[in-house]
Amino acid sequence: MERKILCGPGFCAVTEDGVLVEYIPEDPSDQCGDILLGKTDRLMPGMNCAFVDIGRKKSAFLPLDENSASFTGGRIRSGENMTVQIKKEEVGTKGAFLTRDITLPGTTVILMPMNRYIGVSSRITDESVRERLKKAGREIAADRFGLVMRKAAEDADPDVIRQETESLYETWRITEEKASQGGKPGRLLFSGGIADRLMEDYARDGVYTVQEKVENGACIARQLMQAKERTVRLPGGGNIVLDRCEAMTVIDINTASAADAGSKERTVLETNLEACSMIAQQVRLRNLSGIILIDFIDMDRETDRSLVMDKLTECFSMDRIKTVIHGWTSLGLIEMTRKRTRAEIYGNLLKACPACGGTGYVLREQKE
DSSP states (O other): OOEEEEEETTEEEEEETTEEEEEEEOOTTOOTTOEEEEEEEEEEGGGTEEEEEOSSSSOEEEESSOSOTTBOOOOOOTTOEEEEEEEEOOBTTBOOEEESSOOEEOSSEEEETTBOOEEEOTTOOOHHHHHHHHHHHHHHHTTSSEEEEOGGGGGSOHHHHHHHHHHHHHHHHHHHHHHHTOOSSEEEEOOOOHHHHHHHHHGGGOOOEEESSOSSHHHHHHHHHHTTOSEEEOTTSOEEEEEEOSSEEEEEEEOTTOOOSSOHHHHHHHHHHHHHHHHHHHHHHHTOOEEEEEEOOOOOOHHHHHHHHHHHHHHHTTOSSOEEEEEEOTTSOEEEEEOOOSOOTHHHHOOOOTTTTTSSOOOOOOOO
């Protein structure tokens, strides 16, 4: 597979074998991953959260309890300053989502200064390698911080891993010193631009090229416009239909004009398998997040259902955003979730229709 990171005026994009899978406009207000100095605005024990002033008009949301059992931070107090990191950018009426469990990502490791967990990427499956890296992580951390060994650490020189870790820890010490000086809520550490984040995330897969000059811009524009369509055609004649709701996204697969010289079962299977690739591309391109339900065309054979599940898992394995495929529901739908980090692409391409308000419907003309 040939992956390219394209850096154009005002945007970054990612293509895989010429297919557009990500398009991210430059947004100066996007601070996802940045480390900030925040000040507790309101404590809401009943909601188990606090609202934090981070120097914006809209207060950010911070859970009182972090997910990690090995988080070392203390209790949150009203009016106190704290070091936080933006985990999810604000969308619509919702403010940014914060965490005190800071992460500093590198090429081979992720350093967690407010944690003591030592782990290994789930992408490394060899148990002997996992044990070796976990042991190395414990020795490097020496109970000073937490550490996750990334996929790139599998074949990296131990000295390179140690040097990168110590460099990240020094960055944290400088940031912590800056935070201790107080001041107005705002940015303490910039996490890098869009291109930096893309290169960092895709470095785990090893191979990509960066292009400052975007070639075949018309092809990119055509694929980008496809991201605004409700119905997307499949090469074999079928289609997928994507409907966004407040709480989830629902994707329906149809055979439409698809036809196969063989049996109906074969036509259904081929259409569902084609749909897997298109669904993964459109979910990544549109940056859909939260709950996603996929209604594949009904299949009678369990072997066919297994093939579709395997294909869908394979297609989403290229996604740099955390995606979990939960499996088949009792109603025969595939249920999956995808982490939200930034706004969906719809907000950049579309605006709500003034006639229907975004519902897609207007009142019928009434006969007199």
